[in-house]
Amino acid sequence: MFCFQCEQTTKSSACIGKAGICGKKADTAKLQDVLTGALVGLARAAQVNKPNASTHRTMLEALFTTVTNVNFDNEAVTRQIEAVRNAKNTLLAQVGNPGVNTGDYDIEKLWNDNEDIRSLKSLLLFGLRGMAAYAYHALILGYSDEEVNNFFYKGMFAIGEDWGMDELLPLVMESGTVNLKCMEMLDKANTETYGTPVSTTVPLTIEKGPFIVVTGHDLYDLYQLLEQTKDKGINIYTNGEMLPAHAYPKLKAYPHLKGNFGTAWYNQQKELDHIPAPVLYTTNCLMPVKDSYRDRVFTTAVVAYPGMVHIDEAKDFTPVIEKALELGGYTEEHRMTGINGGTQVTTGFGHGTVLSVADTVIDAVKAGAIKHFFLVGGCDGAKSGRNYYTEFVRQTPQDSVILTLACGKYRFNDLDWGEIGGLPRIMDMGQCNDAYSAIRVAVALAEAFDCGVNELPLTMVLSWYEQKAVSILLTLLSLGIKNIYLGPTLPAFVSPNVLNYLVDNFNISPISTPDEDLKKILG
Numbered sequence: 001m002f003c004f005q006c007e008q009t010t011k012s013s014a015c016i017g018k019a020g021i022c023g024k025k026a027d028t029a030k031l032q033d034v035l036t037g038a039l040v041g042l043a044r045a046a047q048v049n050k051p052n053a054s055t056h057r058t059m060l061e062a063l064f065t066t067v068t069n070v071n072f073d074n075e076a077v078t079r080q081i082e083a084v085r086n087a088k089n090t091l092l093a094q095v096g097n098p099g100v101n102t103g104d105y106d107i108e109k110l111w112n113d114n115e116d117i118r119s120l121k122s123l124l125l126f127g128l129r130g131m132a133a134y135a136y137h138a139l140i141l142g143y144s145d146e147e148v149n150n151f152f153y154k155g156m157f158a159i160g161e162d163w164g165m166d167e168l169l170p171l172v173m174e175s176g177t178v179n180l181k182c183m184e185m186l187d188k189a190n191t192e193t194y195g196t197p198v199s200t201t202v203p204l205t206i207e208k209g210p211f212i213v214v215t216g217h218d219l220y221d222l223y224q225l226l227e228q229t230k231d232k233g234i235n236i237y238t239n240g241e242m243l244p245a246h247a248y249p250k251l252k253a254y255p256h257l258k259g260n261f262g263t264a265w266y267n268q269q270k271e272l273d274h275i276p277a278p279v280l281y282t283t284n285c286l287m288p289v290k291d292s293y294r295d296r297v298f299t300t301a302v303v304a305y306p307g308m309v310h311i312d313e314a315k316d317f318t319p320v321i322e323k324a325l326e327l328g329g330y331t332e333e334h335r336m337t338g339i340n341g342g343t344q345v346t347t348g349f350g351h352g353t354v355l356s357v358a359d360t361v362i363d364a365v366k367a368g369a370i371k372h373f374f375l376v377g378g379c380d381g382a383k384s385g386r387n388y389y390t391e392f393v394r395q396t397p398q399d400s401v402i403l404t405l406a407c408g409k410y411r412f413n414d415l416d417w418g419e420i421g422g423l424p425r426i427m428d429m430g431q432c433n434d435a436y437s438a439i440r441v442a443v444a445l446a447e448a449f450d451c452g453v454n455e456l457p458l459t460m461v462l463s464w465y466e467q468k469a470v471s472i473l474l475t476l477l478s479l480g481i482k483n484i485y486l487g488p489t490l491p492a493f494v495s496p497n498v499l500n501y502l503v504d505n506f507n508i509s510p511i512s513t514p515d516e517d518l519k520k521i522l523g
């Protein structure tokens with residue numbers, strides 16, 4: 001196998017051999033490569049016949065399947081390969097002789113290509129995988145965009161072509177621009193469906209009695225589960241990236257949406273050990289399932305793990321509900337804490353909330369009460385170097401505001417970091433896709449101060465792990481945002497020449513120590 005798409009890749013180089021660090025086995029990795037090659041074939045066929053809504057959905061599901069920690073199930077991946085080939089054949093059946101190559105692509109060619117070409121194509125491919133996840137969540141809520149849909153074919157087609165850097169580089173940047181549109185669409189889908197998030201305090205204590213933990217990013221799955229558990233004496237707890245759901249008025253309205261269970265994804269094997277409740281995975285990050293809880297893991301949508309019960313498209317969560325009743329939950333209130341011992345967290349500071357107090361923020365900047373903004377956000381992961389982010393936040397001056405998002409915030413979101421002008425110093429904007437909110441706020445501040453985003457007293461200190469973070473990084477670069485700090489390590493798929501390009505044009509810095517970086521930023 002060869003896979004180097006995530007931050008924890010072996011020796012910061014590539015996972016080869018029998019299995020990856022994430023637990024993905026060589027045969028699954030191979031099937032995911034075949035699936036990706038089939039998507040290039042589908043994109044080739046899309047050059048001769050226009051794909052439709054059903055083709056788009058197939059494209060999104062297949063790309064999402066290959067995101068890190070989503071799908072470990074060979075049978076499920078094999079079904080996806082068939083679906084993609086069927087979609088291609090449907091397109092081709094309508095045109096007779098296509099006159100162009102519509103064959104599948106051998107991804108091995110990409111892994112063995114010149115390192116700069118491989119680097120740019122990887123940025124494009126992994127960015128597309130991340131964007132597909134966002135487009136999928138929007139689609140489930142009935143939102144779709146032609147420009148976003150079309151770009152998946154354009155990008156996947158390019159993966160199979162013998163193009164040079166001059167052709168690939170603009171496409172990589174374009175993928176960032178399109179992903180902004182995609183995140184905007186998802187923001188619209190979420191807020192129009194569930195209301196504009198409001199700031200919300202979420203307890204980390206689990207009440208006694210039956211409960212279900214729901215994790216991942218899909219708000220529609222959570223909504224369905226809340227509906228189906230109404231008046232059943234079952235409480236629902238979010239986990240990981242589902243935490244921001246508490247801030248959406250229409251979800252918040254369910255009295256049995258009680259709180260948040262546990263912390264970030266890499267702690268799941270510890271936190272789920274003998275848990276008296278089922279856990280529903282709606283998206284990444286799923287880790288290899290341990291015996292101590294394998295009878296209580298349920299997957300849905302594109303998530304799958306061999307031997308686990310999968311809830312299909314009809315979203316009948318009866319097996320999960322029955323499991324919750326059978327296990328019965330804790331017999332007494334079960335107090336859990338965040339990583340730093342805190343007993344509650346807050347969320348709900350999306351662009352709607354932050355911009356509603358924009359005048360207060362702007363006045364505080366003008367009066368010198370707020371001197372700097374940091375966006376400290378992104379994915380979490382298991383590596384020890386990730387406590388950089390906790391330390392960084394700890395060392396930020398009291399007159400700075402910290403915006404955060406995605407699961408990396410669990411490093412510091414359970415502590416009270418004080419207030420500035422009636423606003424909490426740390427504001428959780430939501431999931432990784434809510435990077436859109438951070439961009440909206442940054443642009444609004446730049447407008448208010450009549451300057452560019454790069455001239456604002458704003459620094460982005462990002463942590464990455466999987467491919468959604470790649471798509472977000474490309475969006476920030478496509479907006480011309482400079483001086484980003486990136487860690488805990490740089491992507492293995494960025495070649496020295498591509499890195500030079502990023503440093504020369506965007507002044508991207510790898511993180512060093514909180515001390516040194518803060519000196520540089522504030523100095």
Ligand code: SF4
Pocket residue numbers: 003004005006007008009010014015019020021022023024068069
């Ligand atoms: Fe390795 Fe990451 Fe690929 Fe898993 S997703 S095989 S950890 S590079």
Ligand code: SF3
Pocket residue numbers: 069217240241265284285378379380406407408431432433465466468469
């Ligand atoms: Fe986390 Fe897996 Fe990326 Fe949406 S849940 S951010 S790592």
